[in-house]
Amino acid sequence: MSKIVTMIAPVNIAVIKYWGKRDEELILPLNDSVSATLDTNVMCAKTSVCARPEFFENEIWLNGKKESFTNQRLENCLHEIQARAADEKSVSVEFLSWKVHVCSVNNFPTAAGLASSAAGYACLVSALAKLYKVKSDVSSIARLGSGSACRSVYGGFVRWHAGVNHDGSDSVASQIADASHWPEMRALILVVGETKKKISSTSGMRISVQTSELLKHRIEYCVPLRTEEIIKTIREKNFAKFAEITMKDSNQFHAICLDSYPPIVYMTDVSHYIIELVHKYNKTCGEIKVAYTFDAGPNACLYLLDKEVPKVVSLLKYAFPTSNSEFITGLSVQAEELTGDELTSLCEPQDTDLIKYIIHTKVGEGPTEIVEDSHLLNDSGVPID
């Protein structure tokens, strides 16, 4: 009888953005990217997997809902883990023939555009790797589920190497620095109310690759330089430079989207107001204290050091009035607010509820096995309510 393996895995937010594939099926990127992995205590995916001889077919439940397993990306991940296990002879041939049940949940809203697929696929692949006793790097397998998932396979600061091989064997993630390297680093995720349906990253990337004349220049000249530079700032814990590169790369990614045809627009007036506010705050401070970065949606992720959090949170509360009693979630925030004069000199309060809520988190570890008894599947491989 097979044991049940349960793992949790983190989300990650890129500071050098992944945008554009050189191979759509193998999910091979045109450029390297760099991200920070965020604390699983605040946001995580949790996945249980088990394989049993009596299972009739592969089954999966996502966030409480039965989904079809005939999803190319999902099947690719399972098959690749099984192939790796066969190579490594880590489990019996019989075990490899058994069907699997998968149950996965996110502890944060998937609709909020918060890299849920990265955490989900990193979690699935890590749990399967544990189940099949695969010892080698599985980031290239997580990549087959969702490109950026490969970065969630490691904690701390992570680089996804674009690689050059046609089979994607060198398109893997590696750790730049572990979660303990820069303990002061914090992230504030500003969840902006979505008002329109957005184009998926997969479609958006395809349009950019096919139509953006500027993308080529970004890939060839800008990203390689920035990747080396930002890795240096991480190693040296040079926040101001880290923040500047982060902001520039976020802006350039959205510039590429806008240069696509038809143009792709993920940021809204609220996103741009957040950008303006961050630049004003940094200017007032006389040095760069906060960085913003935006993925394929209007939500901002602000990177900043712990000592800056109370001040920035007080600014955000002033600038974005809220009717939400749980406006700030995640890690607790110490009270060291900006004064009324400082606030009024920086901005005017905007309309209420432009930001729905803020998640306060930090850099954290990679996927972790949950050993205590809190599996999502029971002994029969059925979800526990």
Next chain:
Amino acid sequence: MSKIVTMIAPVNIAVIKYWGKRDEELILPLNDSVSATLDTNVMCAKTSVCARPEFFENEIWLNGKKESFTNQRLENCLHEIQARAADEKSVSVEFLSWKVHVCSVNNFPTAAGLASSAAGYACLVSALAKLYKVKSDVSSIARLGSGSACRSVYGGFVRWHAGVNHDGSDSVASQIADASHWPEMRALILVVGETKKKISSTSGMRISVQTSELLKHRIEYCVPLRTEEIIKTIREKNFAKFAEITMKDSNQFHAICLDSYPPIVYMTDVSHYIIELVHKYNKTCGEIKVAYTFDAGPNACLYLLDKEVPKVVSLLKYAFPTSNSEFITGLSVQAEELTGDELTSLCEPQDTDLIKYIIHTKVGEGPTEIVEDSHLLNDSGVPID
């Protein structure tokens, strides 16, 4: 005694955008640009100039308000015209020593971000050229007032050659095709309510030149190709291709702004909604019938052929409900509206008054002398109320 010269001059809206100077003082651009000159019957600047021996100093009145003449750009224009007149010996040395009075008005709101400085400087320089009997091309002098003003010196479709000379002598405008070449071409200017103060084009360009890594690629590779292509589409009256290049170049210009640091953002959610609507409309038509282009502000200029105007206007009225009884100004619009089904399939009505008003106009002539008696200055060189 000197006569009074009065001229009117047009605005122009670029389809290949000017963004970035190689010389700030001489206003020399990094790239060629292309525009259409718009009908002075709908929008124009009007300027009267006169020179008299008894004038004590140079004086100027702009839109009913006395302004200082000690403005570098204004002085440069006057001195260059006078230098040209001296070269050409077109007037007496005595006449050249007289001070001038200038009175200028726009027949459209200057605050609306509608290229008022282009029309204003083209008008001033054309009127001065007439006053001083300068016969040679004055586009390079208008350029000293405001870069894009050099394009308003000609009617029809106009190219501003970036030039290579250090003194700017070859940074001049030339006509691609006159106003009668493509008589079906129309423009709809959608004046969007401004909500925030914007960064001036002069400052914006400077930031882009100093910080945008993508600008270089735009200048070297994208614009030269697009300029040749769009000139071909104008000559061949190939609307679909003309429109596609126009939209791509507008998007790329705003992409460069976003790639600047700090990022420069001129378009708003409303601007992006207009873009989305145009792409949807074109898709429904099965071919490109409308092009959008945005300058350094949220206002859209739509280029389209005359037969499309009634349908597009009905779409805009449906999508952007208005409380303005004079929502459409300028040329009259024939009634040939989209059906209710067509409208509902394209969009949902947005909030009221997101677009303040629409100006319907067409391609028109360059600066023209007004010969009938409607000068803005009286015989004593004082503004007529």
